[in-house]
Amino acid sequence: MTSTLKGITLKGSAELVAEFFSFGINSILYQRGIYPPETFTRVTHYDMSLQVTTEPKLNNYLTNVVSQLKEWLFECSVQKLVLVITCLETNEVLERWQFDIECDKSAKESSAPREKSIKTIQDEIRSVIRQITATVTFLPLLETQCSFDLLVYTDKDLVVPEKWEESGPQIIDQSEEVRLRSFTTSIHKVSSMVAYKRTDSA
C-alpha cells in the first residue's frame, strides 16, 4: 500500500482484508498455542508487534489460503472465514473463530476509490487484534494438543478450487459466543466473533 494512493479501491480493500486475515490467523495460532511459541517470530505491522510463524509448511499453506481469499474478496464472493480449533486426540471442536465479511457489491473495479484513510483502517484492525489477544481472560485453557482448520463460506455458485474440499460447519455444541470488534474498509466490513465450549458450571 503506497502512501500516494488516496482512497480505497476494490483491489486495495481486498488486499487490506487479506493482509488482516494473514496476521490475524497467525496471532490466533500463537495465542492459543496451536504451534509452539518458538516457531514464531516477531514482526511489526499496524504499528504493533505481531507474531508470525516461521514454519515453512504452515507459512506456505497460509500464503496460499490468503491469496485465494484475496481473489474471492475481489469478486465479493466470500461471506465468512472460520478458524476451527480441534483437539487432536478426540477430534472435538474446542474453539471457533468466525469472521463475517460483508462486501459492498456496488463497488466495482472501475468505480472511483472511496474516501477512507488507510490509517483509520489500520487503527481499527489494531483494535481487533488487540481484542483477540485480550480474549485470554475468558477463554478456557487449551490443555491438549490441537489442530486447526480454515473454513470459508462462499456464494453457492462458486466453483470449489482444487486445493479445497467441502466440509460441514463444525459447530461447537453447547458453546458460549462472544462478539468482538469489527472493522471496515468502506468496501468490505469484517466482524469477528469467537465461540468456545461452555464451561462446566455445576
Place this chain on the structure above:
Amino acid sequence: MAEGGDVEWELSKENIQPLRRGRDISALHQALSQQQDGPTSAINQQRQAFESELRMYDGDDPLGVWDRYIKWTEQTFPQGGKESNLTTLLEQVVTKFADDKKYNNDPRYVDLWIKFAENCPEPLDIYRYMQAQGIGVMQASLYIAWSEEYEKQGNHRKADLVYKEGFSRSAEPHDKLLQFHRALQARVSRQVMMTVHDDSSDDEPQQPERVSLADLKHRGKKKAVAPVNRTGPAIKSISGGLQSRGAPVLGNASNSRLVIFDENKNQSAGSSGPAPDPWAAPPTSRAKENEQKAERWCDVKIPQKTKFGHTVMAPPPPKPTFQPFVEESTQPPIMTPCKINPAVNTVLSARKPTKEETPLKRLQDHHQLQREAEVGKVQEQSMYCKELLLRGATEFCFEELRAERYFLKMGQHSQSSKPETDQPSV
C-alpha cells in the same frame, strides 16, 4: 451489530484472572457490572443463599454444595482477592472432607484440592501430602497438576517420574494421563533441542552486553564510584529475572556469584521422589535464617515493662535458705509495697500466629487433633454448634440459623398441606 458489543471485559481485562476452564461470559458481565453495588446486590444475595445451603443441606452429597459454591465464586469474582473468600472456602472444604473416605477419589474433590494447592506457597508439599493420605491417587488430574508444578520449577526429571507413578497406580482416565505425558515429553525434547541449537550457534565471541538491574561493584577505595563500563567484571552478582543473552559471557568473568539463601528451597533434594513418605509429623519446617532457637527461659532476667511503660522492679527474689532472724516483736514484718499489679499479666503474651503458619500446617494440626480425639485424649469441646456457625466464608449468627430452619420448616409445611386443599369436591 454494535461496534464490539459488550466490551466491558476488554476494558477490565487486567482485573480478570483467567481460569483454566474459561469463564462464562454472561457471569463475567454480571460480575463486572455489579462490582460497585452495595450489600444488597444480587451477588450478595446469591452468596447468602449459598451460605445458608451449606448449613442446611441434609442430603447425601454435601461436597456438591461446596463445589457449586466455589465454582460460582470463581466466576463471580473475576479478580479473585480477599472479597471472594476463595482461599477460606478452599481451605475449609479441603479440611472438612479430608477424612471422608468416600470422597477421596471423587474428581470434584480432587480438583478442589488442586485449586487449594495452587493457592498455597508450596504446592509440592500439598501434593505429597495428598499422596500420603491417599487422596486423589486414582485420579489423573492429581498427577497432571503435580507434574506441571515440577515442570514450572524446572525439574523435568521429577515431572516425568510423577507420570510413571500415575501409570503404576492405574489412574483414571488413562487416556488423559497418556496424552499429557506425551505432551510433556514433547515439550522437554523441544527444550533440549533448543538448548543444543543455541550452544552450537554461540560460536562468535559475543559483545559483553549490559545487564539490566544488576548490582555493580564500585570502584575507588575511598569514594565509591560506579564503574564506567557496566558489563563484565563490574557486575557484582547476577540476580534472576532480567538477563540478556550476555549472561553466559558474564558468568565466566565473575566467578564469585552470590548464592542467595533460599529458605523455600527445602530439603526436597534429599527426600526421595514421589514415593509415599509416612506423614505422621508435619513437613519440614521452613529453614529460616537468623532465627534463634527457642531456649530455656528460666535463668534469663529481662526487665519487664508494665502497660504504661514503667520498668517494673524485678520479681521478688526467691526465699533464702536460712531462717532470717526475727525479733520478738508482735509486729509482722512490713511488706514492701508491691508495684506489680497481680491482675496485670506483664509476661509476654502468647505469640500471634506468624505468617509461617501455612494452610498445610493448619490442615495437619487439624488432622493431629482429630487423631488425638480418636485415641481418647481430652479435647476441648464447644457446647454450641460452633462448626455450623463458622462454616463457609462468612459467620452466621444464631438467629440466622434459626431463621433458615424456620424457612425450611415453612416450606415443608406448605408442601404437605397442599394435597389437602387440592382435594376436589365432587
